[in-house]
Amino acid sequence: MSAQEYITSGLLEAYVYGILPEAEAAEVARAMVQYPEVRDEVAAIEAAMFQLATAGAVTPPAPLKENIWQAINASHSVVAPSPIAAQQSVTENTIPLNGKSAPRISWQLAAAFVALIGSLGTNFYLLNNRNQTGQQIIALQQRIDTLSNAQQNLSLQVSRYRNEADMISDPDLKPVVMQSTQKDHPMAATLYWSKTRGEAYVSVQKLPMPPEGMQYQLWAIADGKPVDLGVLTNEMIGKQGMEKVSKAVADGQAFAISLEKAGGSPVPSMDKIYVMGKVI
């Protein structure tokens, strides 16, 4: 490097700050011997640094000076008797000019410790994150299951409603509304009957769930006589929608539902007829 290169390199400032590695500091020291301009530049930087330090000067408390002399005297009275100790003391206390003091083991240990703690922390954080992510996935899976169930139910319901709507709009299909025959017990069911096709569908609006061992049975009243149209499954009670009547419905002036023993009865129990409706 030429003198000018040294001057503009920024190395001289670092040299004065005492932060250059030993080899580079030695190189700058050689350049100072070789080039007077470099030496002058270093002197100017030193002067500026000194001014900066002076601007921040703080006078130490007066007794400190005496303490320092005591410390110096103490260190000498202790060190002096043993030449070996004295030598050790010198090497220990050697301070490279403009260089950083000996490797700072404690700092490196502290750095390693902090790095270790940081690494452990990161691992814990990542593990935690992973567990959380796993839990989130499970939660999401459950939500998806719930939603798809709900969606299936909905589409089932929609198709039922659609069927119902189709039937209601079918001009051939006549609704027969069956009202409660029991006082103070509002109940209702509807029969959709196509006389020409002999088909009927029943939908329950409001009927109590039958007690165990009992079932509702549907009847047609044809020419004053009850005709068995089969039993209603208990599953459809309390549900929206229709169920096709299992038997053919050829004739009838009225329809009724009675509560019977499970499986049905050949004749309706007259006191257990819950709803009844006439064909209009």
Added chain:
Amino acid sequence: MPPVANHTEESLVALLKQGDKNAFNYLYDNYSAVLFGVIRRIIFDEITAQDVLQEVFVKIWNNIAQYEPAKGRIYTWMINIARNAAIDKLRSKGEIMKGKIQTGEEVVFSTQQTGGTEQQTDVIGLRKIVEGLKPEHYSIVDLAYYKGFTLDEISKTLDVPLGTVKTRMRAAMQHLRQYFSI
């Protein structure tokens, strides 16, 4: 220029190297405030700072033979001893980690709120000088001069290329020299 009322630096150093106690008293009287200011800039605790100043003068006394005038002025040598001793004390207490973890921005920030806890040593003069420097320049002076960071460490701490660190170091010094008319 340092105050050298009765001695040239050359004769002062010669006397010091002979173990002259008067020369050492002279050194203390003229430089203890500057060195204490440097230490206080690094160590907040007054008592710890006093301990460090004491260690520093004992080191100067014990190691004056190591000082080579050809490599620089005696005050530069002493300031760097003081700075390193203060940093060593901080590091031995584990406090430096705070400084090491500091990002460049925080360094700049701390220089902007000069006069805060970090530098009770601050006087109007130093603040004026600091305010005259660009933040990116001052942060480098701060890290190099007061924190003893190597060029490499400064580069990593501020996340700027090594070449930029050197350039800014030079530019900062140019500003300081302009300010001091040196």
